[in-house]
Amino acid sequence: MRIVVAEDLFLLRDGLVRLLDAHGFEIAAAVEDAPGLLTALIRERPDVAIVDVRLPPTFTDDGLRAAIEARRQVPGLPVLVLSQYVEQLYARELLADRAGGVGYLLKDRVFNDDQFVDAVRTVASGGTVMDAEVVTKLLSRRAREETLARLSAREREVLELMAEGRSNSAIAQRLFVTEKAVSKHSTSIFTKLDLVPSDDDNRRVLAVLAYLNG
Amino acid sequence: MSVHVQDLVLPVLAAVAVTVAVAIRVRAGGTEAAKGRRGRLRELAWCAALFVLSVIVMSSVSSLPGPGGLSSWWIAVPVVAAIIIICWPRVAARIVPVALIFYGLSGFVVARDFAVGGVINSYGLTPVGNPGFQADLILPQAYGLLLLGGWLVLRSADPVLVRARLRLGSIARAPLGEQLRTLALLPVVAVLAGMLAPRLWLAGGAALIVTAALVFGVLWVIRRWPARAAQLATAGLLCAGIAGLVIAAAWRGASTIDVEKCTSSAQPVPSQGSAQPVPSQGSAQPVPSPAASAQPKKPSFVPSAQPVYSKPVCVAMPPLFVGGGTAADVADVVWGQALPYGAVLVDSQHTADAAGVEGLALLALGTWLAPQTFPLVRRVLGGTPDRELTKRVELLTESRAVAVDTASADLRRLERDLHDGAQARLVALGMNLRAAERLIPTSPEAAIALVAEARKTSMMALMELRELVRGVLPPVLADRGFADAVRALALDSPLHVETDIDLPGRLPVPLETACYFAVAELLTNAAKHSGARDARIAIGHSGRFLRIEVTDFGLGGADPGKGSGLVGVERRLATFDGILAVSSPVGGPTMVVMEVPCALSSPKTSSC
Numbered sequence: 001m002r003i004v005v006a007e008d009l010f011l012l013r014d015g016l017v018r019l020l021d022a023h024g025f026e027i028a029a030a031v032e033d034a035p036g037l038l039t040a041l042i043r044e045r046p047d048v049a050i051v052d053v054r055l056p057p058t059f060t061d062d063g064l065r066a067a068i069e070a071r072r073q074v075p076g077l078p079v080l081v082l083s084q085y086v087e088q089l090y091a092r093e094l095l096a097d098r099a100g101g102v103g104y105l106l107k108d109r110v111f112n113d114d115q116f117v118d119a120v121r122t123v124a125s126g127g128t129v130m131d132a133e134v135v136t137k138l139l140s141r142r143a144r145e146e147t148l149a150r151l152s153a154r155e156r157e158v159l160e161l162m163a164e165g166r167s168n169s170a171i172a173q174r175l176f177v178t179e180k181a182v183s184k185h186s187t188s189i190f191t192k193l194d195l196v197p198s199d200d201d202n203r204r205v206l207a208v209l210a211y212l213n214g
Numbered sequence: 215m216s217v218h219v220q221d222l223v224l225p226v227l228a229a230v231a232v233t234v235a236v237a238i239r240v241r242a243g244g245t246e247a248a249k250g251r252r253g254r255l256r257e258l259a260w261c262a263a264l265f266v267l268s269v270i271v272m273s274s275v276s277s278l279p280g281p282g283g284l285s286s287w288w289i290a291v292p293v294v295a296a297i298i299i300i301c302w303p304r305v306a307a308r309i310v311p312v313a314l315i316f317y318g319l320s321g322f323v324v325a326r327d328f329a330v331g332g333v334i335n336s337y338g339l340t341p342v343g344n345p346g347f348q349a350d351l352i353l354p355q356a357y358g359l360l361l362l363g364g365w366l367v368l369r370s371a372d373p374v375l376v377r378a379r380l381r382l383g384s385i386a387r388a389p390l391g392e393q394l395r396t397l398a399l400l401p402v403v404a405v406l407a408g409m410l411a412p413r414l415w416l417a418g419g420a421a422l423i424v425t426a427a428l429v430f431g432v433l434w435v436i437r438r439w440p441a442r443a444a445q446l447a448t449a450g451l452l453c454a455g456i457a458g459l460v461i462a463a464a465w466r467g468a469s470t471i472d473v474e475k476c477t478s479s480a481q482p483v484p485s486q487g488s489a490q491p492v493p494s495q496g497s498a499q500p501v502p503s504p505a506a507s508a509q510p511k512k513p514s515f516v517p518s519a520q521p522v523y524s525k526p527v528c529v530a531m532p533p534l535f536v537g538g539g540t541a542a543d544v545a546d547v548v549w550g551q552a553l554p555y556g557a558v559l560v561d562s563q564h565t566a567d568a569a570g571v572e573g574l575a576l577l578a579l580g581t582w583l584a585p586q587t588f589p590l591v592r593r594v595l596g597g598t599p600d601r602e603l604t605k606r607v608e609l610l611t612e613s614r615a616v617a618v619d620t621a622s623a624d625l626r627r628l629e630r631d632l633h634d635g636a637q638a639r640l641v642a643l644g645m646n647l648r649a650a651e652r653l654i655p656t657s658p659e660a661a662i663a664l665v666a667e668a669r670k671t672s673m674m675a676l677m678e679l680r681e682l683v684r685g686v687l688p689p690v691l692a693d694r695g696f697a698d699a700v701r702a703l704a705l706d707s708p709l710h711v712e713t714d715i716d717l718p719g720r721l722p723v724p725l726e727t728a729c730y731f732a733v734a735e736l737l738t739n740a741a742k743h744s745g746a747r748d749a750r751i752a753i754g755h756s757g758r759f760l761r762i763e764v765t766d767f768g769l770g771g772a773d774p775g776k777g778s779g780l781v782g783v784e785r786r787l788a789t790f791d792g793i794l795a796v797s798s799p800v801g802g803p804t805m806v807v808m809e810v811p812c813a814l815s816s817p818k819t820s821s822c
Contacts, residue, residue: 053693060693085680085689089702108676111669137706 001124002028004046006037006063007082008055012107016050019110023117034062041070041077048124052107053083053090064090075099080123082107086131095128100205103129103165122165128208129165150192158185163208253800260306261299267313268295274320274336308372314363321356322408325554354557357401364400368393373805376797380807383437384759387793387809395444395583396436402450403432405576408554409457444587451580458555458573465566613788620786624686631682639675643668687727696726700733700751707737707749709766714752719814721760725790729762729810732783736764736806739779744768744804755814762808770802780806 003025007013010032017027029040033056041049049070055063067079080103081094094102103123109131110116119129151159154175161171168186172179186204193210195203272291298305317338324337338355367375368390379386385396407428436443553560555569556576585592586601646668653661683689691699697715704711721729733751740749746768753762774780774796784794792810 083689084676085684087690087702088705089690089698092705108673111673 001048001121002026002044002046003120004028004037004040004044004049005030006032006034006040006049006055006066007052008032008059012052016110019113019116020050020120023113025120033057034066037063037066038070041066042073045074045077048078048080048101048120050080050082050120053081053085061090064093068093071097071099076101076126078123078126079103080105080120080129082110086133088134088137091130091134100128101126104134105129105131106133118167118170119165122167126205127165128163128205130163130208132164135160135163151189155185155189155192158182159189159207159211162186162204163211257303257306260310261303263310264299264306264313265292265295267310267317268292270338271313271317274317274324274338307370308374311363311366311370311375314359314366316363318356318358318360318363321352321359322404322554325352325356325559326408353554353559357557360401360404364397368397371797371799373797373799373803376795376805380795381437382433383440384809384811385436385440387795388440392440392444395447395587396440398583399432399436399443399447399450400429402447402454403428405454405556406450409454409556441587444583448580448583448587451576451583454556455573455575455577455580458569458576460573461553461555461560462566462570462573465560465563609788613785613791616785617789620789628682628686631678635678635682636675639671639678643671643675646671688730691726691730695720696730697753699726699730700753703730703734703737704751708741709737709749710747711737712748712750714750716754717760717814718755721812721814725760725810725812728786728790728792729760729808732787732808733762733764735779735783739772740764740766740768740804743772744770744802746802746804758811758813760810760812762810763805764808765803765805767803769800770798770804771800772796772798772804783808 001024003020005013005016005020005027007016007030013030013032017030020027028044028046031037031040035057037049037051037055040046049067051063051067053061053064055066064081067081071077071079075097076099078101079094081090082105083090084107086104086106091104094104101123103119105116105119109119122129157175158171161174166174168182169179172182175182186207189207190203193207195206195210268291298309321337337352338359367379370376370379385393388396407425432443435446556572558565558568558572560566560569585595589602646664650661650664650668653664688699688702690702697717700715701713704713720726737749737751740746744766746766749764749766751762751764753760755761772780774784774794780794780796787794787808787810790810790812792808795807796804797807798804
């Protein structure tokens with residue numbers, strides 16, 4: 001699996017490259033600024049890009065804007081955005097094209113390399129991974145509850161974990177239920193959110209998008 | 215007094231009916247807004263005021279001459295008032311001040327009709343056809359009602375009136391004294407216009423456009439150049455005061471003036487409207503003229519349609535009009551029966567005396583105001599310190615103290631948070647790692663557990679640092695500026711927040727940070743205390759001011775004085791010369807408006 005990494009701090013870039021290397025990923029390019037990222041993405045067409053939000057030249061949200069621009073030019077290009085902060089505003093902008101293959105995580109999630117590598121794979125395969133912090137904030141909004149009022153408490157829990165990019169088996173483990181129960185819940189979620197039967201992965205993405213975009 | 219009993223029957227009946235209706239309504243618990251005994255009493259008072267006003271308006275207007283049967287239709291005015299009182303009692307507090315202003319203005323029309331055509335209509339306490347009262351009471355009432363209405367609008371807490379008031383710009387939230395000095399331009403212009411151009415001021419037809427243009431022009435000047443408006447008002451007061459003295463003096467000295475010249479050129483002015491002139495009660499000798507005898511005589515009560523008071527008037531002219539025809543010519547065109555001078559209709563010796571007294575009062579007021587509005591006068595007079603400047607220095611001293619306090623408190627908080635949070639965690643992290651180091655050879659299992667704990671501690675430290683940075687300078691604000699930062703706030707709020715942001719450029723960095731934290735504080739307040747589910751943030755920029763409106767649709771009743779955090783927000787905004795106004799009627803909605811003077815930097819040349 002080929003990856004483009006964009007991170008301006010040398011230490012972190014080096015650490016990321018080494019971590020990914022150790023898990024058998026191929027690093028197509030490791031860049032340090034937004035213009036470099038855009039050219040690398042267009043040229044290399046990687047399986048997934050890992051992008052820091054704050055990049056040179058302006059050190060604001062250049063990375064995010066470059067990622068969104070790249071996805072405009074190469075629709076569905078999987079992008080996993082890393083940041084010291086997660087903002088719902090940025091999450092919405094990333095999800096706005098409803099194409100899936102999007103991740104948005106806090107940088108410290110890298111500490112847990114197994115989960116991080118899972119997230120990279122989920123995004124590369126077109127899934128959606130949102131940081132638990134974004135998901136928790138969304139849950140605390142009362143307005144959100146109205147649109148998802150049809151779901152039971154357990155179903156909402158399952159959807160929340162789905163939004164964090166977890167697989168059915170990971171969700172089962174987390175909730176101390178069988179995997180079969182989880183898939184039963186997810187089928188019920190799909191029905192309640194009016195998602196027509198198609199391949200399970202696609203419906204998963206759509207359910208998560210419905211949940212996150214409201 | 216010759217009020218006919220039958221004139222009072224309908225109003226009294228209607229008053230009784232509506233009072234009963236209101237009493238029933240109030241007994242049933244009042245509206246949600248009128249909580250408590252005082253609230254209910256206040257609502258009742260507004261409703262009663264509305265009804266009394268409607269009856270007065272009806273009895274005034276119904277006496278106007280018109281096609282037969284018209285007058286009885288005016289009973290609809292109190293009926294409409296009654297419907298409003300019963301269905302929307304809260305609206306009474308909004309209608310009464312505005313209605314007072316309009317009724318006050320209509321007094322000028324009544325006075326003008328008298329001044330120009332000798333027609334006397336019923337107005338307020340002055341009933342129709344009562345020569346005892348004459349027109350002496352019309353103008354004082356008109357000014358009284360106008361000022362009362364204006365005062366009520368200035369002090370009202372009604373959201374619609376508050377919003378209308380805010381349209382006046384910076385003056386809307388200036389101290390009361392400054393407001394009055396500036397808004398004085400309106401009555402001063404009314405006095406001068408009523409005196410100099412009664413045919414154009416508040417007359418019908420095209421003249422109405424002139425009046426409207428004059429009023430809106432004055433309001434525009436007040437909004438655009440408040441300081442200039444105050445100066446104009448002062449200058450106007452001085453001019454009007456001098457004119458009053460001249461009128462009084464001219465009347466006394468009239469006998470020594472060449473009366474013949476004045477009267478011969480002062481031709482009769484056709485009376486306006488179809489009304490019949492009422493005999494004037496003036497004590498100045500009427501001067502018969504050939505023109506008067508040519509007019510059809512109304513045997514009972516019209517001795518002469520001749521403008522008999524042109525004599526003193528034409529003497530008063532020279533100081534007022536410099537150049538442009540003889541004084542008498544102008545007097546001829548401008549006035550007929552009487553000269554409206556402020557609150558006095560000058561048509562006799564005693565009214566001329568009253569005009570002199572009023573002129574003195576206006577002169578005194580103008581002289582008193584001059585040092586306050588004209589810095590030059592203040593400087594020439596010397597001695598007394600510049601009040602504006604003193605006030606500004608006081609304000610700056612206070613806001614600087616707040617800024618310094620805030621900055622040092624913020625630094626202290628930052629230090630404490632770092633000390634107790636991230637720093638402590640890093641110490642723990644170091645200790646854990648050292649312990650793990652020692653344990654690796656002997657018991658690797660325990661070492662692994664310690665390292666895992668160290669990883670958790672580092673995550674906690676990161677989380678705390680993140681929160682800390684968010685409190686100092688939120689990332690979206692740093693990345694994208696104020697507009698997107700507020701949108702991000704709206705998304706993060708537990709309330710459903712609608713945003714309407716229109717900012718063509720970027721704000722100066724210190725200002726956008728202050729405004730961001732102000733909005734954040736208000737949203738937190740709304741989420742905690744208002745009980746609202748929905749809120750709205752509107753942000754716009756009007757050339758010189760940034761305007762932020764935060765509205766929550768909750769319980770209302772927020773008191774800025776009671777430690778609701780609003781005081782802190784206001785104090786911090788004061789550093790930027792910003793102001794904050796709160797409208798929070800019981801029952802909601804709560805609207806907080808902030809205005810800060812600032813210039814936008816264009817997006818391209820942003821120095822932020």
